[in-house]
Amino acid sequence: MQTIVKMFNTDKWVLPYLRRYKKLLALVIFLGFMTVFCGTALMFISGYLISRSAQHPSNILLVYVPIVLTRAFGIGRPVFRYAERLTSHNWVLRLVSDLRKKLYLKVEQRATTIRQEKQTGDVLALLADDIQHIENLYLTTIFPVVIGWLLYVVFAAFVGYFNWAFGLLMLLLFGVITIILPLASVALNGARSFKNRQLQHEVYVSLTDGVLGLTDWVIAGRQAEFVEKQTALMNQQVKIQRQNMQFTWWRDFVINLIVAGITFVMLYFGKVQFGNSFLDVNYIAAFTLAIFPMVDAFQGISAGLTDIPTHQSSLERMNDYDELTVTAPAAPTITRQAALAFKQISFNDVTFKYTNQQRNVLNGLNMTIERNQTYALLGPSGAGKSTMLQLILGDLQPTSGQINLDGADLSTLQEYRHDLFGVLDQQPYLFNTSIMNNVRLGNLQATDDEVKAAIAAVGLQDLVEKLPDGYATVMTEGGQRFSGGERQRFALARILLQDAPIIILDEPTVSLDPITENEVLTMIFSLLADKTIIWVTHHLTGINFANQVYFLDDGQFTMSGTPQALYAENAHFKQLLDLDTGVNNYQ
Amino acid sequence: MIDRRLFTMPGIRKTLGMLAVLITLQAFSVLFQGKYLSTSIVTLWQQKPFVAVLQAFAFFLVAFVCRHLLTVLKNYVVGHWVEKTIVKLRRDVLKKVGALGPKIIQEKGTGNTVTLALEGIDKTQTYLMLVLIKMFDLMIIPWILLAYLFTVSxxxxxxxxxxxxxxxxxxxxxxxxxxxxxxxxxxxxxxxxxxxxxxxxxxxxxxxxxxxxxxxxxxxxxxxxxxxxxxxxxxxxxxxxxxxxxxxxxxxxxxxxxxxxxxxxxxKALLPALTMLVLAPEYFLPLRNFANDYHDTLDGKNALGDVLDLLSRPTLADDKTLQLEQWQADTQLTLDNVKVAYADSHDAALTIEHLALQGYQKVGIIGRSGSGKSTLLNLLGGFLAPDSNSAQQITLAGQAVDHLQLQAWQKQFQYIPQTPYIFHATLAENVAFYAPEASEAAIIKALAAAGLTEFWQQLPAGLATLIGEGGQAVSGGQAQRIALARAFLTPERRVLLFDEPTAHLDIETEMNIKQAIVPLFANHLVLFATHRLHWVNQMDYVLVVEDGKIVEQGTPSELAQQNGAFVQLVADVNQLGGVK
Known part of the structure; x- marks a missing residue:
């Protein structure tokens, strides 16, 4: 219970938006209220109508108003309901647009240019799901609860208008249904829901683990064990779900017992208030019959509130994305032209350490990057290669030491960053839009002809023009219809259009087979011959393209030099290169 | 709306029978509830004293409580059956996934398989809970009420x-x-x-x-x-x-x-009229309930369909009669005229005219991506079934078999893929996955052979450290070494299948790991698919795969002299090699 209150208190994703679209929200609530109101009023008026008719009024005009109202409410209910559903969806979807933009900007702040975790994509898809959850939070929880409570207050006030004592009694009895029982069920069921969610997560993790390792289970001949292991957890969950459901069934039963009580009180109220006057007795049926459609609307309150715990984790996850302050970079000390015409970039005693870690990722690195030279950077995973790239790009700042571009601190040049650097990584992303648009992302000002020229330069002209839709072909699912080598070439075309003087290559060929790798590397280095290139690679294919080779291990350079010199003088390098080329003793 | 297969599930008839009885009783409760509520109102309308209402109200109360008690009972009856069915379905799905093996994961993807087994079954549960009760309500309640209303007016x-x-x-x-x-x-x-x-x-x-x-x-x-x-x-x-x-x-x-x-x-008198009015919404209620959840149920119906479709997939029969001795220096596996072709998969089709593997051969499988190397390994590992054709002959240790998805065969080998899967479990459990009974000493020895002594000794809880997703991070090279330790721990598995084990590793890690892999080759039949040609130095037989066919096979030196596909492949791969 407290966690839910806390969740709403710290929330920055739901409440602010209630204010933003106030008018539309008021309309949704109004329409929702009118829907239930019409339903209730229909039974109320009908009850009155036939009671009054049974008194054989001398003139049909005496029941004319109830007749008209009966029809009006009969038509009003579905019409209001229809309008309410459209308006509420409209409101929620409008909100979703805002939420998406907001979430995107939050994630954008944190995203770094160099991909680090493989699973980022899944985490992000999860976030997209969370927005869906918030959508449901409104549609199934907030709206029905607010509308239900509004109706509850209005009805109690209506009864109170005739007799304040009964009004108070109604406030109390309906309060049990609309407030006490729903809140009690959240409190009572909260622990179980929490446990259920936990188990659900465990089941999910455990099954994913099992399925990912399925080959091993099968080869080890342990399939039966695999099934046992998974079902044991799942059966625990089944038990909790059973308790959950039984709780709901009995809760609804108790609600209905209270409804029976209310019916009794209402009959008594009818007798006391209206029972002794010929004309007033007709209201007895009216009031009594109105109870049932109203109780129907109150069912949504319990269901809605009980759903809160399921939305809770989504909301928590989204709110976790909220505490990041970014300091604006210092103003550049050199002009854009001067920066683009740089002569060298130098690392001076650069050390880097993440604030939450003990170990230095980079340890006093010195390195000079000359214009128009190619630098190959090798090392085992975790050696600090990605960190070096992030430092160069300005996504990270050195803990000590400087990285200078012609004497200017590189971190002050963030404004020019996209003019200075082009990046080609392992999995350049191809967006779900046309080939033309995808390549044009390199330079939004490029004309169609320039885009086509870039595509021709990477040798994809024939391939693209043979497609039924040509340049308008949509890249679905991250460009899955193209091979890995083709995808890299599209990304390369993008880089060509971007035309930055420094190109960062982050293992661009790691997932390609060696022959495709050769083709792609040859193309990259011939098209980018006039650029300064920093190339992270995991093996030595194409090492001839590099002017300098640096081996990084544990945050320090262990070997460096031209490939030729290293091959001649360094036994370890020679051994590696021989291994890489598969020097053949079988010939 | 309803999947017909639903009615073939065990226990469904009994459940539906009970449900029908309960709903019929409920229909009468609804009827009496309406009747006596109307009677109460009419009594008051006639300006009689409140005591006169009490009898009718008592009847109303009984009917009303019965009605809601019956709702709970209906839920219990259906809930009990649904729970039993769901537990069984889930177990069946898992068994099926286990029986179909990695093939199904390759086809559907890990995410989809997990989703089907979890969310798919959850949706099925909701569906079964909803659809049976609502459908039967709709079939029974309105008609009993209507029959009564005909007697009224x-x-x-x-x-x-x-x-x-x-x-x-x-x-x-x-x-x-x-x-x-x-x-x-x-x-x-x-x-x-x-x-x-x-x-x-x-x-x-x-x-x-x-x-x-x-x-x-x-x-x-x-x-x-x-x-x-x-x-x-x-x-x-x-x-x-x-x-x-x-x-x-x-x-x-x-x-x-x-x-x-x-x-x-x-x-007309007031009582019948009022009864009619009270019962009219009840008459429509089942229809409205049914329509309200229509979309949910449609979703659930599809989920159930998916689950049942998965369960009805054929699995290859494991030949339990097959007796296999441990692989020896003279054991043979021969494949003749074997074909694999599949419609909707990225893997290449494969045709093998003749392939004979014997004893402790070290067989390198090389070829471009998409040439069929992985298909060949999947076939040999029994993860894929060959298309049945009459000319096909597979002989394993002198016995004819239809396919290799055989427990007896799978117990003979270790499979080391590009990225071995590390379970979310302790290091010891991971290493001993293929030999859960292994002693700690044996595990430590296997870890040493795989070059992981320093690694495990530095872990916070040593062998008992949790690794894998969410545990201590393990690099690609370390994961590969853990897979090697698994192989070192089970020397009785004398066949080793490697699928590009070093493709993703950096060159220095690759060189170090190679030193741990090579000693494992002794006394094993080795099948090694790779792009990295330096491995050919450790092989004594090479298969060159191109466009789904084995285009060349022989010893490395034989192939080097032939000046064919092998020589071409070596030249292509090494285009950018060396230092000039």
Whole structure:
């Protein structure tokens, strides 16, 4: 219970938006209220109508108003309901647009240019799901609860208008249904829901683990064990779900017992208030019959509130994305032209350490990057290669030491960053839009002809023009219809259009087979011959393209030099290169 | 609405029988509830003292409580059956996944398989809970009420009977119209709703291009387009609910007005009229309940369909009679005229005219990506079944078999893929996965052989340290060494299948790991698929695969002399090799 209150208190994703679209929200609530109101009023008026008719009024005009109202409410209910559903969806979807933009900007702040975790994509898809959850939070929880409570207050006030004592009694009895029982069920069921969610997560993790390792289970001949292991957890969950459901069934039963009580009180109220006057007795049926459609609307309150715990984790996850302050970079000390015409970039005693870690990722690195030279950077995973790239790009700042571009601190040049650097990584992303648009992302000002020229330069002209839709072909699912080598070439075309003087290559060929790798590397280095290139690679294919080779291990350079010199003088390098080329003793 | 296969599930008939009895009882409770509520109201209307109401109200109370008690009972009866069914379905799905093996994962993807086993079954559960009760309610309650209403006043009852098919007809017509419209817009929906995920996944790329901030407005715009598109579909889609609502509430209104007129005429008394009015909403209630959850149930029906489809997939029969001795220096596996072709998969098709493997051969399998190397390994590992053809002959240790998905065969080998899977478990459990009974000393020895002594000794809890997803991080090289330790721990598995084990490793890690792998080759039949040609130095036989065929096979030196596919491949791969 407290966690839910806390969740709403710290929330920055739901409440602010209630204010933003106030008018539309008021309309949704109004329409929702009118829907239930019409339903209730229909039974109320009908009850009155036939009671009054049974008194054989001398003139049909005496029941004319109830007749008209009966029809009006009969038509009003579905019409209001229809309008309410459209308006509420409209409101929620409008909100979703805002939420998406907001979430995107939050994630954008944190995203770094160099991909680090493989699973980022899944985490992000999860976030997209969370927005869906918030959508449901409104549609199934907030709206029905607010509308239900509004109706509850209005009805109690209506009864109170005739007799304040009964009004108070109604406030109390309906309060049990609309407030006490729903809140009690959240409190009572909260622990179980929490446990259920936990188990659900465990089941999910455990099954994913099992399925990912399925080959091993099968080869080890342990399939039966695999099934046992998974079902044991799942059966625990089944038990909790059973308790959950039984709780709901009995809760609804108790609600209905209270409804029976209310019916009794209402009959008594009818007798006391209206029972002794010929004309007033007709209201007895009216009031009594109105109870049932109203109780129907109150069912949504319990269901809605009980759903809160399921939305809770989504909301928590989204709110976790909220505490990041970014300091604006210092103003550049050199002009854009001067920066683009740089002569060298130098690392001076650069050390880097993440604030939450003990170990230095980079340890006093010195390195000079000359214009128009190619630098190959090798090392085992975790050696600090990605960190070096992030430092160069300005996504990270050195803990000590400087990285200078012609004497200017590189971190002050963030404004020019996209003019200075082009990046080609392992999995350049191809967006779900046309080939033309995808390549044009390199330079939004490029004309169609320039885009086509870039595509021709990477040798994809024939391939693209043979497609039924040509340049308008949509890249679905991250460009899955193209091979890995083709995808890299599209990304390369993008880089060509971007035309930055420094190109960062982050293992661009790691997932390609060696022959495709050769083709792609040859193309990259011939098209980018006039650029300064920093190339992270995991093996030595194409090492001839590099002017300098640096081996990084544990945050320090262990070997460096031209490939030729290293091959001649360094036994370890020679051994590696021989291994890489598969020097053949079988010939 | 209903999957027919539902009625073949065990226990369903008994459950439905009980359900029908309970619902019939409930229909009568509803009936008496309405009747006695009306009686109570009429009594008061006649200005009798309140005590006069008590008897009728007591009857109402009994009927009302019975009705809701029966609802709980219905839920218990169905809930019990659903739970049993779900537990069984889940177990069956897991068994099936285990029996189908890695093939199903390759085909459906890990995510989809997990989703099917978890969410799919959850949805099925909701579906079964909803559909049985609501369907039976609809089949029983309205008709009992209607029969009674005919005895009360046949005119209004006739009207209510007549309106029923009209409502359903309109719902069906509008439902179809909405479906057509939704289908038309569906592609658009998917594209727009995926747009956001697309942007998030592509964020690093957008950031690299300096477009990530600008793109935020694009997200908003596309999302707004999506809203407009959804609303236009929704306008029609919820029309069917509107119709239902419209006809049912209007019917109640019309019945009320009719009754009013006949009361004024004096042709009817208040009690029957009021009873009619009270029971009219109850008459429509089952239909409304059924329609409200229509979309949920449709979802659940599809989920159930998926689950049942998976369960009805054929599995290859394991030949339990097959007796296999441990692989020896003279054991043979021969394949003749074996074909694998599959319609909807990325893997290449494969045809093997003749392949003979014997004893402790070290066989390298080389070829370009997509040539069929992985298919060959999958076939040999029994993860894939060959297409049946009469000319096919597979002989394993002198016995003819139809395929290699055989427990007895799979117990003979170890499979080491490009990225071995590390379970979320302790290091010891991971290493001893293939030999759960292994002693700690044996595990330590295997770890030493794989070059992991230093690694495990540095772990916070040593062998008992949790590794894998969410535990201590393990690098690609270390994962590969853990897989090697598994192989060192099970020397009785004398066949080793390697699928590109070093492709993703950096060159120094690769060199170090090679030193741990090579000693493992002794006394093993080795099948080693790779792009990295230096491994050929450790092989004594090479298969060159091209376009789904073994185009060359022989010892490395034989092939080097042939100046054929092998020589060409070596030249292609090494184009950029060396230092000039």
């Amino acid at each position: 046949w005119q209004e009852a006739t009207f209510m009977l007549a309106i029923y098919p009209v409502v359903i007809l309109f719902m069906v017509i509008l439902g179809y119209a909405a479906q057509a419209k939704a289908d038309k817009e569906y592609a658009n929906f998917i594209r727009l709703s995926n747009h956001f995920v697309d942007a998030l996944r592509g964020l690093p790329t957008l950031k690299q291009l300096g477009l990530s901030r600008k793109y935020a407005n694009n997200i908003h715009r596309v999302s707004e387009d999506y809203r407009v598109s959804v609303l236009s579909t929704l306008k029609i889609a919820i029309l069917s609910t509107f119709t239902l609502d419209f006809f049912t509430t209007l019917s109640i209104a019309i019945v009320a007005v009719f009754l009013g007129f006949s009361l004024i005429d004096g042709t």
